[in-house]
Amino acid sequence: MPDNLDTAYVNHTSSTSVHQDVLADLYERRWVGIHYGDIPSLNKEEWKSDHGYTTGGNAVGRLCDYAEEGKILSASYTGHPDLDGGRLVGTIGASDENEDDDVLLIVCRNKRVEGQERGVVDYLRVKPGADISEVEAEVGGLTTEAEQVVREAIGNDGFDEDDPDYRILKGLEFNDEVEWVWNRDFPGLWAANKRQTIAGWNTGKSHLYAAYYAACESKIDDMREVKDKLPDDENDDNIEDVGLLSEGQLEVLCSQYLRRKHTEYFETLPVGGSLSGVDIVARSEENEILAQVTFTEDVEEKLRRLLSYADHSTTDQNVRFYFFGPRKGKEGLGESIAGYPIEDIYMPIKDVYDKFESDDSTIVDSSTEQVAPTSILDQLLNVDLSDDNPPSFD
Template identity: 30%
Template structure:
């Protein structure tokens, strides 16, 4: 099997088509892009970004598809595959679905067209097919709309053309079960899914524990994680999202597990009354955790990252503490293999920041607080969690 891609396709609030079109895409398991409306072509040389859909179809991809344009679909995404992403894929599907619809700003409709139903036509074309061949298969009302569009006639500016591919074995995944999918910021319409793609694979496979994803050699031998390590060689901690890693390290501090670290600066006793002063994570600029031990009135700052050798984050911690005009901070940095990083060690000696490896933190939590680790890794079977209640399916005239 060739290397399997992971990618996303977004249909967001900013999409130039109506929410009824988004529902049509959802009901038909379609993932679409919208760039130039003409030519109405399925040829990558003529349509911007169609080359990406071609890559997904020919190389095989596991896709996460968001349909946020429809309000009732903002709570999750669909996950499925296209092309030869799995061993039992049914041959090569080279179909490009061309959806002609009325734009979100259009107020003019044929008398017999529901204003809430903006889909004008759906044409199945072969990858590489050009406009004249596609036009030859249109008839009736669809042909009229097609001619209006390609000839630039009156009303053509209200028509939009989407190019879509159909995902196979689709499953709805709720963000409440995979919080990473709801928080990760994919700004483009479509691109490779890099950070956290192992969770996308886990959702596709329907595992009930994230660690089980590594037992599928048909994926782990050909899927690259962040272009660095294959998932089968990755540390298990890398299966967590950024937010889950913050929870792991936070519970490590709360539980007083640092006494098990063989290091001179190990904290031998647990914090007695550990609590947060601010929410964890992205709302903070320089630190991830701002906490305090009420028993000793010790302020606690932590930076947490999957990265290696992030000296800038150590500087951020130290600067934040210095600018707070307070003494006696406990400063913690959790990073990949942080305790063996020579450059970080020099920073630690100069600033007094305690360095902890996330790999070792994970191992200690798994040993002493296994219930926390199991809770972080556990996910429900998506086939048993149901789908959103979506407004009645948009149908063609």
């Protein structure tokens, strides 16, 4: 991988204004495309000043920045049912190994026209920031159908209809290093829950780096190995291994901790938000167990919500509360909340991880055939890629 590439994503969702057949075509070509209107311009200031569309201008600006800077990109195509549950991961734009920073102006047939199928009609490669006049100078290189579409859009500042026959997308083409990965193989990609159409991938970006190195370069088979491959400005020395687990995986880890701490432990509801404010609902020989796993430092409100279940127990057992959160979240809580000593209920997630990492004797029952705690971590952090890929749409 070229050195020091940052991360970003593009989502092609079910709410997009392009038909799923167009999404299939983009996927097959290893392209991404955004649609914020059919103005054939790659100049964000032109979008804002001449067309009064700030949101579209900002999105086009980000697209052009990615082309010039180069990125490791995640592209989901969930608007197509056969492409849900995974994404393309690879590099786009210029880099130390690739000087191509072109942006694509893509003309798509969004409806069947005279018996022709939906999909990409033709496209132009233009430089980032190209304005309408620069695009217009190049449209003669398009097919007749595509040229007419672009000229109509130039003349009318887009299309008059709400649901036109064509769409003009702005896009990027993946470089050679691109592969499909399933969310099930990288839970952190799914948990990141990126909602915008196009943006930088900030929180949880180590999961995207891991997906790239595992799928595109076959250089890692354990999430912990990605720390040695992060760009210099990511301060990888400060990234703790516990941060490489997704939220769902941390919930599993905390449930395993409780299983080892209590005899005859069993979960009565699936782990992960079965009740509002409660992630783990379980029973043991002596207690009903309610636990919350949170990843934000503003914990007091969540802790009070968890403790409010004390008056709503569904059994005659005592209720035992556990609150798993960040170490800093414990600061400022005082000695007790609602009569419960903080020391008895608050457990830093990092401390749980450390116990598993060190095979702490307090979570190992020598009288049973429990899997070693370190083996639990190995299973959670293992990278094992699925062999299957989405169907071909050719």
